[in-house]
Amino acid sequence: MTGQATTVSATAVECVRAAITETCGGFEQRTRLLLERNGLPEPERGEWYPLANVRALYEDLHSTTGRNIVEQIGVTFPRVTDWPGGVDGVGAALAGLDGVHRDLHRGEAGGYSFTRTGERTGRLVCDTPYPAAFERGVVRGIGKRFGVDTGFVAIDDHTRSDGATVCTVEWWGERGTSATARLGTSSDTEFVTGD
Template identity: 35%
Template sequence: MTRDTPSSQVEVYGRSVQALVDAMEFLTLKAQRILASHGIKSLEPEKWYPMRGVLDSFDDILKQVGPHTTRAIGLAIPRNAVFPAGIDSFESALLALDQAYRLNHRGSGDIGSYRYQPTGERTGLMVCDNPYPCEFDQGIILALYERFKPRGSFVLHLAHDTSECRARGAITCGYQLKW
């Protein structure tokens, strides 16, 4: 990844980190061991944890368990993380995602962002330039769709532009969304 790693001063809210353990439901002990190996020994939802340890835990999960689990962690984020009030639609959730991201991180340093741009009545582009894995971001987007499924929509088509991908050294990942 070409993005600078976030400052050691950046922390992640425990409720967000709890999504990692919740998503690894059948591998809870493994999740706890991975977190502990990166300095997060006992997870408390109302505490804050070093972002570097969280990111290193994600790397281990991706290597040891795989991308499906990383996506499952993203799917668990809307159930665990703090989101701003007033979200009542899929599009408002996408527009509020960056604000939610910032509510769940604190400290000084560049943590990247989530930028949503509507491109049509039921289409849009989500650009992610944060340090989390692609599958994690995809899981969050899918979870927001399921939670705020638009009337008359049956499926979300999420197309990841892999030519510009953080996993391949790019600074951003882009997702074309159609529902």
């Protein structure tokens, strides 16, 4: 899926730093050490970094701090990343996610495919080099940034045999609608509240 020459923008690396700092608070020195240990200096706007180093950072984080911090990086991603103009809700943000991803990478880095299945439901296939916990966090972060009223998002996700993460998503509070939709609960469904 990924080539040797694939690089990632400083914006994506900054997202990692911001999420660790916000989540762990007071761990700026540890964050700097994690970045340096994986060959990623303090991110500088306009710079590009090897995808292999970013993937190593995610693996390092997962093994030393667990899945939650990786998911929190995904939650932070939509907030610190520029989205195209005209995105007015969760569905439009999910549809625009592939373009945002491609803008942050040079070379082959997979992508996202979103299909609406209803007024406030859809299917997102995440075929990127990033962990499933990150992808789940991205969907949660989109709900927080682009949802209105309650900003609730329900996610049911699984990993396909080819390694892609598939998220079935239902959201509430799309711009111009009420937050009255309901979803039956299951053990795989998570409700995420916006800030």
